[in-house]
Amino acid sequence: MTEFEVAGASLATETPEPALEDRGFEYARAFQNRVIEWIHDGTDPVSVVRAPTGGGKTATFYELIDSRDMTLLVYPTNALLRQQRERFEDDDVDVAVLNANTLEGHGHERTEQLIGFVNSYAADYDAILTNPDILQAAIQDMYVGSDPMRFFNWFDAIVYDEFHFYDALSASGLLLQIKIIAERQSDPKILLASATPNDEFVEFLREQVGLTVRDIGADYDPDGDQFRHRMVVRRHEDRKIFDYRDEIAAELEAKVEAVDDYDDPEVVLVFNSAKDSNDFHDFLYHEYPTVFEHTAKDNGFDTNDEGADLNDTEFYILNTTSKGEVGLDYDVTTLYMEKPFTASAFLQRFGRAGRQSEATVDIYGLGQGPWGENVDFPSFAEQIYEGLDSTQMNQKRLADLVGFRAAYAIMKREEDSYGFNQELREDFKSNIDRYEKWYRFIRAVNAECGEIKDGFGPGKYSQNDPEAKLLEFTRECFKTFQGLRGRSLSASIKYPRGDRLGVTTYDLSTTLRNYDIVDVGDDDILVLGPADDTILSTVTARLPAYETEPTQYDQTRGEIEEQLQTKIHRHIDQAELNNEFEVSTELLHRLFRIIDIVDAIIPSRITTSEYDIEIDDNSGGPPAINVQPRQI
Template sequence: MRVRSAALATEPPAEGFAERGFDHARAFQNRVAEWAHDDDAKPVAVLRAPTGAGKTATFYEVIEENDLSLVVYPTNALLDQQLQRFRKWDGISAEPLNSDTLDGHGDGRVEDLLQLTDRFEGHDVVVTNPDILQAIIQDQYQGSTKPMQFFDRFDAVVYDEFHFYDDLAASGLLLQTHVMNDRRGTNVLLASATPNESFVEFVKHELSLPVRDITAEYVSDGDQFRRSVTVDRHDTRVIDEEREAVAERLRELVDDASDLSEPQVALVFNSVAASNDFHAYLAEEFPDVFEYAAKDNGFDTNDPDANLKSQGFFVLNTTSKGEVGLDYDIRTLFMETPPTPSAFLQRFGRAGREHEAVIHVFGLGDMAWPDVMCYPDFVTSIHEALGTHRSQDEAISTLRSLVGMRAAYAIHSRMAEDEWFGPELFADFESVSEYGKWRAFFRTVDSTLESAGEFGSPVMQNSATRKILAFAQHCFGAFESLRGRSLPVDIKYPRGDRHALTSYDLLTTLRYYDIEAIEPDGTLVVDRRGSTQPVAITARFPGYENRPRDYSGSNSEIKQMFSRWIYPEIEEAGLAETEVDEGVLRQFFSDLALPKAVIPIEVRYGQYVAYVDQAGITSVDVEHRQI
């Protein structure tokens, strides 16, 4: 079938677009410019504009109109790409804020953080990721109140691609928005091609912030932003099931290309393992294609030799990481169907931006599509096919809990510090919905565990009650970061052309790779597992040190394992004798995605065992088991 080209409504330029001599502006761009220039504007604007429509151009208006702006991107790769774009704009001084730009530790790191965001430094915009902002809120800089001065510095903040975050991470962005607006009245622009509408409703009704809704308008005779594309729907579920045919097509495209130094072909996989496998397959079976292929799927983030900036390539191999920021002229796209409509449309939108394109879709299933569709109807059909069964009320309820948990933990984690942090920090968080409930929950769990085993305590040291509460207390640590927890280890794996050194999560790696050896510095040398059968992996967790759990399955299977395990443990615990509310404990585990909230103290896999030190910065030591 064919999806026709699409165009957006245009108008004479307004505000900064007119001042800079634009012949015209897209209507939504004018609306953002008007919002940015209006002193009485609503504090939050939500921009809904499709991929390639020109959202980034509107950020100029926000930056130019404010003394100091903050622009937040979900990945460092996108941060770097957009930073270079900002630096090309006339009159704009842009600086990055990431782990590489902060030196030292403790007070020195805090000083670097605050100096970079000092408006007297002359920057117009600071470009960063949300993880750094969350680390400040959750007291990861160990500076009590001083790092929080960061949120006093900015007149405006832009969250781009805010659809990209799951519930746990989205709750962090919502808390950041609350703090910045509450402290300084900071204006907030939320931009996405496929917004999370539950997120938007939360801002309106839970944070009580008035919102200006700005949506790009499709028209038949406007400014074209998408070319027509041909959609080839494959019956197979994944690219791997047709990998030879796909590789042969790549060879044809390489042979026909006049310029192989610019990416025109992309493959988007649903998993890092599948992406890595295909890259290795090309290296072994199609070296003439592999020569012009590059891989950027997140697995090689810490590989010093994997740098897309330093190489020309024609074929890009990626995953969900490539759903945002692929500003290439993709003319042929092979994509596996992701679980959500927003992710699908982000992938789909990477092709057909400048030239007509062919998009091969795997795993979508039967769709009653006509031979030709307009783009807005196509978007609607994808939402109908892949839309979630969770209601908006359920989604907002989960966000309400998670934002409340984060706000409560921001105070709770600071209570053990010697330095008094004063009422201004309480003011940042106390007004958040459910703050009081979760603050009481954290406090009660801690106090109950502290007195366990003492005379008069209803909780014995080896009781079911102490075990479930110790496990819950361990899960509190999920709020120390934006996206949850993992076990990063150094890995050397067969990339196709070489053995590459990278850092990746141990448990995810063990699902797909076998450990072949351990180098003297602790680096794991791994090889792709030949069998598709799951390998036996067991994990032990705080509170249940003597009860290993099967950790062999997929993410969904691990979630089911936790559900089958946790709720019977709560039943057995007999919490009625304590001050811990059983209903709140159940909600805590229900709303918190446990695979992202826990890290095991020990992992066993075949002849290897990994010991996890959770004191301070988590470290992993993998050894041969003594059998």
């Protein structure tokens, strides 16, 4: 272990703009004034606000809300959405929440609810808080009819908070959303806010979509307004917090014994995996009950667990994962964090501590690098960007993803029987460089799928021909573009979380890499137990069209993806040898290089050592699973 200090930091200040002065600001951070100026006098439709965690970005949203007829605020997670709703309501800003729980039903019913929601709340609320998934569902024709696109006509201002949070696939959806909003409004205000913005995303808006962008950054000034305090950093080269569980638990026990009030969270642990987070919680319950009593857990497993609502829990210690990288506004004085995979995620985690008082940060898995000496906060941030992987996105890949999304949105509407307003084509194809290429490709795949024999009918291919399997698998992978973040196979599960079995929904493929199924309860709820490390796991998946080629699914996500990519590119090379195959193999290769197959495909069957799990993904709703004991 090595130890060094990161000094506090301050931001430049100015006399507040009248809008901020009216809100009681004695002074403003300089970047806040620039945002207010853009809101009232700026001609650029987009503004990118770059301010560090705790810098005061959210304060500028209030003026945007007040100055516009209807503002939409978009948050990457429901947890952050709920937290921000409470902040606005505490400040007497009337907001309504639109998420999956707000809408019920399917098809036209869901469409009418979406439009009706806006009609109902437009007069009574200052802003609507939502997630980008709902906007994308409207774009990708997941709500029946063309009417859902009217949703975009209602908002002349929109905020995408923490927009660094999205990977390339999700970012391509946001880019399409921004393009549509900008083109449908005569004077749009689109504010992108982040402590660690993705420059390639912003450059794509400029170069590919043709929007002008106002860059607003926070300036550091040692004589300015302090927003960060001194942090003592202890660097551990070993990767996992869990490997030091006894040592850390003893430190936590000492902290718990030293305080009288446990209502305000001050200690946070951030794990790289939900499994390690769960195991640490279970470990505290059995070995350190005093610490467990004052600890709350909030990772992906807890998102849909009705018994794990932080709003109803008083705690001193928070156990979380990347889910906690955004939106933690606690006075964190002690942070234990595992090094994430990118510089952006690192700074988001690191920025949770030291915002209101001095802090100690233990970082696990941070090896040798440009860090290690006492520095100020801006210098440390530069060292992290220098020493860790970049989060920047490839422009060509983004162009392909946006183009495919747009082409698929039109193709879906053409396939449906109800028709659509042809003006929508301009929403999707104008200023989209690769729209035409992918539109023709999707049509070619669909046409060639029509050459697969159905029974004794005519066609070039039988069901078992390698070309037929490749075509069907490809068309199945198109569905990754139906949503914002790709596809997942959610299952109802019970899992050990310490004092009880948590009941939640979680991605089944990820779950089975870490847990064993020990029983199947009512309504096909899978009861999980710890995986036996002494026994080789035997989880395999059979994928649509390739049911006879099981894929080992008990590896890491990266290993599974590498295995699937190797297989699919080999199949494409084989199809290229058939002179009658009328789909561009060059574009087939390209498609599978721009998507992650793991996020694009739902297995048709998963097999464990004791259970067979059949998956039905043809109902039009979420995939249904049927779990049966294996007949061995």
